[in-house]
Amino acid sequence: MSIKISIIGATGYTGAELVRLLSGHPEAELVALTTQSYVDMPFWEVYPHLYKYNQLIAEKMDLARLLDQSDVLFVALPHGHAMPVALEAARRGKVVIDLGADFRLNDYRVYEEWYKVEHGARELLGTAVYGLPEVNRAAVGKASLVANPGCYPTSAILALAPLLKNKLVNLRSIIIDSKSGVSGAGRGLSLGSHFSEVNQNFKAYNVAIHRHTPEIEQELGKIAGEAVTVSFTPHLLPVTRGILSTVYAELASPLRQEEIQEIFLDYYQDEYFVRVLPQGMLPQIKWVAGTNHCDLGVTVDTRTGRVVVISAIDNLVKGASGQAVQNMNIVCGLPEYTALAGPALYP
Ligand SMILES: NC(=O)C1=CN([C@@H]2O[C@H](COP(=O)(O)OP(=O)(O)OC[C@H]3O[C@@H](n4cnc5c(N)ncnc54)[C@H](OP(=O)(O)O)[C@@H]3O)[C@@H](O)[C@H]2O)C=CC1
Numbered sequence: 001m002s003i004k005i006s007i008i009g010a011t012g013y014t015g016a017e018l019v020r021l022l023s024g025h026p027e028a029e030l031v032a033l034t035t036q037s038y039v040d041m042p043f044w045e046v047y048p049h050l051y052k053y054n055q056l057i058a059e060k061m062d063l064a065r066l067l068d069q070s071d072v073l074f075v076a077l078p079h080g081h082a083m084p085v086a087l088e089a090a091r092r093g094k095v096v097i098d099l100g101a102d103f104r105l106n107d108y109r110v111y112e113e114w115y116k117v118e119h120g121a122r123e124l125l126g127t128a129v130y131g132l133p134e135v136n137r138a139a140v141g142k143a144s145l146v147a148n149p150g151c152y153p154t155s156a157i158l159a160l161a162p163l164l165k166n167k168l169v170n171l172r173s174i175i176i177d178s179k180s181g182v183s184g185a186g187r188g189l190s191l192g193s194h195f196s197e198v199n200q201n202f203k204a205y206n207v208a209i210h211r212h213t214p215e216i217e218q219e220l221g222k223i224a225g226e227a228v229t230v231s232f233t234p235h236l237l238p239v240t241r242g243i244l245s246t247v248y249a250e251l252a253s254p255l256r257q258e259e260i261q262e263i264f265l266d267y268y269q270d271e272y273f274v275r276v277l278p279q280g281m282l283p284q285i286k287w288v289a290g291t292n293h294c295d296l297g298v299t300v301d302t303r304t305g306r307v308v309v310i311s312a313i314d315n316l317v318k319g320a321s322g323q324a325v326q327n328m329n330i331v332c333g334l335p336e337y338t339a340l341a342g343p344a345l346y347p
């Protein structure tokens with residue numbers, strides 16, 4: 001099998017990470033990489049770490065041609081730009097995996113309220129599938145439009161799913177305290193991601209108003225079978241890659257450490273990418289850097305009656321491009337870990 005693939009927005013951080021991962025995919029054939037700013041430049045000149053791994057020339061998007069050439073289109077554009085692509089791809093029966101937020105929220109009114117953009121493809125919201133395979137694998141397998149999850153939601157939902165599925169916590173007590181590396185903000189220049197603003201600094205941002213809040217609540221609500229409200233606070237870490245989320249929730253009734261550890265191990269026993277760490281070992285971002293793993297460490301705080309889950313991912317891999325390739329593998333009936341297997345580089 002050779003899957004013909006176009007990446008729209010390939011010159012951004014998640015686009016380039018898709019190129020890196022798909023360069024090692026035995027069934028993938030990259031046919032087009034689009035850009036806004038680097039038209040007609042060899043892709044490897046934009047990203048020299050991919051020298052000799054990719055020979056394509058970055059091109060301006062010509063949607064009709066991309067659709068003619070491709071079986072699967074990855075969209076790695078800022079939110080608001082995936083809708084015309086998805087509409088045309090649906091008409092042509094092509095698979096779209098959108099790394100942005102345009103198809104993650106089921107209700108267009110919620111999208112418009114949080115993203116301040118009019119939803120131009122409301123008719124597709126019913127067919128889009130939220131691409132978090134560990135929670136939603138069967139639906140992903142039948143999807144032609146996959147809404148790849150946000151980076152923070154991936155880390156938070158995987159931390160909370162075993163607790164909500166087993167009705168172990170008070171649904172109004174959840175606090176998600178997340179820290180992200182700067183590549184989460186994309187490659188575009190902005191004051192907030194200048195070296196001297198980020199280096200030797202650490203700060204919270206968008207407290208109580210971050211756009212990932214409704215996405216997290218929507219998906220947790222589906223797992224719990226009832227409405228879930230969370231407090232979510234993102235922070236900016238002075239590193240390039242990685243998200244570490246510390247998630248707190250009140251236990252509905254007391255549980256012992258061994259019991260909760262067993263519940264997590266059991267919930268994720270068949271999952272290749274989620275690693276529930278042995279008791280007493282807590283996730284670190286460097287253990288997942290460059291990988292599609294989500295590492296989890298769960299602790300019962302018997303003194304406060306809370307459970308604390310630590311979750312670590314690489315925002316560009318499990319938080320974006322790795323998960324997108326995982327979704328493509330599922331849609332195409334390939335082993336889920338194709339091109340994604342392997343541990344992190346660091347000790
Ligand atoms: N970074 C991350 O960790 C994560 C990002 N996401 C989402 O993935 C998407 C891509 O993010 P990321 O790669 O970080 O973003 P970047 O800003 O790094 O890249 C954006 C890409 O889109 C292109 N582009 C920007 N504006 C336009 C436009 N108006 N028309 C055509 N092309 C355009 C850029 O082209 P050029 O390079 O030529 O300027 C670039 O190729 C976003 O929706 C983001 O929210 C999701 C999860 C995690």
Ligand SMILES: CC(=O)N[C@@H](CCC(=O)OP(=O)(O)O)C(=O)O
Nearest residue numbers: 079100101150180181182184185
């Ligand atoms: C560090 C950092 O700035 N992170 C970004 C993550 C956003 C993102 O990727 O979100 P969507 O795909 O939902 O647009 C942020 O907080 O806005």
